Amino acid sequence: MLQSIRDKSSGWIAFLILGLVIITMAFFGIESYFAPKVETYAAKIEGPAKFWIWGKQTREISQDEFRQRFEAVRAQERSRQGESFDSETFESLETKRQVLDSLIDQQLLGLVAERDGITVGEAEVAEQLKATPEFQVNGVYSPDQYRLALAGQGLSHAQFMSRMRADLAQRTVPSLIVDTALASDAELDAFLRLSQQTRDLQLIDLPTPALPGAAPTDAELKAWYDENASRYRSEEKVAIEYVEIDGNLLEAPTTVDETTLRARYDELRSRYVTEPQRTASHILVSVPADAAPEAEAAARERANALVAKAREAGSDFAAIARENSDDLGSKAEGGDLGVVEKGLFDAAFEQALFALELGQVSDPVRTPDGWHIIQLRELTPGSERPFEDVRGELEAEFLATERERVFSDLSGRLVELIYKDPTALAPAAEQVGLTVQRTGLFGRAQAEGIASIQAVREAAFADAQKLERQVSDTIEIAPNHVVVIHVIEHQPEAALPFDQVRERVLADLNADRLAKASLAQAEALLERARKGEALDALATEVGRTVATLPGVGRQGQLPPALVDVAFSLAAPEAGKPSIGIAQVGADRHVLVAVTAVTPGKLDTLDENTRSLLRDQLAQARGLVEYQDYIKSLRRHYTVTVAEDRL
Known part of the structure; x- marks a missing residue:
């Protein structure tokens, strides 16, 4: 048997198999066979392979x-919705998928x-950037602000510029x-x-009918x-104990000596010194960094010729740039780069x-983009604010910083003590000299005192x-004002x-x-009206009159539900109105009849307004086309979502 295995393992097929194994290990390493990869992505996007299984574009x-983006969106929604923001509802899988889908779309555009x-x-x-x-x-x-x-x-200039360049690149196609x-x-x-169309309506505001039949029995109530x-x-409901740290109430220095202020002025000198501002224009002769020597020489020769032309008496640098520059971003503006700061x-x-x-x-200047001819168009001198002019500002800022330091030290010591025992608040508060206070039971929606603050309720x-x-x-809960809470009682739903709730049930x-x-009454009257009974007769039957409203537009004063029904009905045929019902309350319905439809007039708008509306309509179409483009990318690329990791 061993001889048979040896004979069959020495042929060309065995060598081929062995070769494939060696190649696989060379690409992926033998450790991949013993250390399985643990996936941690929230989503993965893969493009089609260029050759068999190689050459795929992949991003994770x-x-x-995902969590950083999700928290950023949470903060935006909390700011937008205010007290009505519901943190528990926001944590739904649907919201998480919406946030993740926006990240996926960005990555697709980057690919x-x-x-x-x-x-x-x-x-x-x-x-x-500017x-x-x-x-x-x-x-x-401001370079200092930048x-x-x-x-x-925590970013360097190179890192940020790389991110911005990538962001602008991925926004190019959508734009x-x-x-x-x-x-x-x-x-x-x-x-x-269509949008300015008006409709002539006849309405019957139907009365709420009386309760049908006898009062519900206890059995019916219990079933409900x-x-x-x-x-x-x-x-x-929950009840909490808490400590509050308000920086405005803490003891902090109220004076500062002259030496300290002058040292701070020297430290922040760049804030009070304005460097000269240079406004520049340029002409770009584009040539790749790795261009062939012949192409490099030709580009350099062209750049030298443009320098000579720009230096001629009476030459127009902007005109030369518009005619010759390869920089599409500034060519139309005559090479204008605006104010150029260092970095x-x-x-x-x-x-x-x-x-x-x-x-x-300038002489031609070589960068990775090519050869630049630069002109200094404007030079604005810098300025300096002396110490005496900014002394009051420095003093106020220093004292505010000291208050922040005292606040930060106290809150930091409290947090450190809590980390040592995160199940008890009182011992940590006692060590830093803070008073523990308590609340009564309160719910999610509203409360009094410290619990009236939404962020406190959310944490509780x-x-x-x-x-x-x-x-x-x-x-x-405010700048330099924080609270730390500890739930001491929980009353579940x-x-x-x-x-106890029999009357509510009834x-x-x-x-x-x-x-x-009410719905049954409305549907019965609708059926009779559609069969040809006169609206006046039906209105009299229910103790109402027919209201006639000519020329009702989409933006009228009627209830939105009624307008939606009125404009969803088909245009009436000759002598026969289109009829429907609209619900305008829990037990209130309106019989709606459309007797005439008048298209919007086209001669009431001037050309400027028409142009503006046409641009808005084009933009709306562009947004729809962009969404279709994203959908097409999702069909071209494979997107894998790990919902269990969201």
Whole structure:
């Protein structure tokens, strides 16, 4: 048997199999056979393979990346909705998928930019950076503010510029789709006819009918109670103990010596010293960094010729740039780059610019994009605010900083003690000299005192506090004002006994019976009206009159539900109105008849308004086309979502 195995393992097939095994191990490593990969992504996007199983574009959205975006959206929604924000509802899987889908769409656009070789020039990136509000002071780009913002995010200039370049690249295709969408005059006319259409209506506001039959029996009430048990439950409640730290009430220094202020002035000198501002234009002769020597020489020769032309007496640098520059971002503006600060462009570019005199044109400057010819168009001198002028500002800022330091030290010591024992608040509060206070039981929706603050209620009803009885993290309720809570009592939601809510059950059942009776009455009258009975006769029968409303538009004063029904009905035929019913209350219905439809008029708008509406219609179409484009990408790429990791 061993000889048979040896004979069969020495042929060309065995060598082929062995070769494939060796190649596989060379690519993936033998450790992959013994250490299985543990997937941690929230979503993964894979493109089609270029050759068999190789060459796929792949990107993953990590759980941390998803969670950061989710928390950012949570903060936005809490700010937008205010007291009505429901944290528990926001945590739904549907909301999580919406947030994840937005991240997936971004990654898809990034893959497309990578696949199609979409790049963004330095001038466009610099222009976008200077227009970012986060880096501006009083609406003007500030290099100091830019550096502070990057330091707060833990990013270097190169890292941020790389991110911005990638972001602009992935936004290129969507921008082109939306910006190039068109709407014709015929489409605008059709839209205006429909949107400004009016309808002549006849309405019968039907009365709420009397309760049908005898009063419900106890058996019927109990049956209703059992079928709608979720309505009759007590509210979940908690009680908390808490400590509050308000920076405005803490003891802090109220004076500062002159030496300290002068040292702070020297430390913050860049804030009070304005560097000279240079406004520049450039001409780009594009040539790749790895271009062939012949192409490099030709580009250099062309750049030298343009320098000579720009230096001629009476030459127009902007005209030369418009005619010759390869920088599409600035060519149309005559090469205008605006104000150029240090750190925005390539080091060689900046070194040449900052060595120029006003109006001077540089020699060709090589960067990875190609050869640049630079002109210094404007030079605004810098300025300096002396110590005496800013002394009061420095003093106020220093004292505020000291108050923040005292607040930060106290809250930091409290947090450190809580981390040592996260199940008890009182011992930590006692060590730092804070008083523990208590509340009574309160619910999720509203409360009094400290629990009237929504963020406090949200923390109190979180599982970690409500069920595990852990002390919360600090909850910021105002600048330099935090509270830390500990749930001391939890009263779960529970079914309310039938006897306790019998009157509520009776009211709810009667309301349901009225709603059904009202609908039945409306449907019966609708059927009779459609068979040809006169509306006046039907109105008289129910003790009402027919209201005639000519020329009702979509934006009228009628209830929205009634308008929706009126404009959803078909146009009436000759002598025969279109009839429907609209529900305008729990037990109120209106019989709606459309007797005439008048298209919107096209001659009431001037050309400027028509142009504006046409642009809006085109933009709306562009957004729809963009969504279709994203859907097509999702068909082209494979998207895998790990919902259990969200």
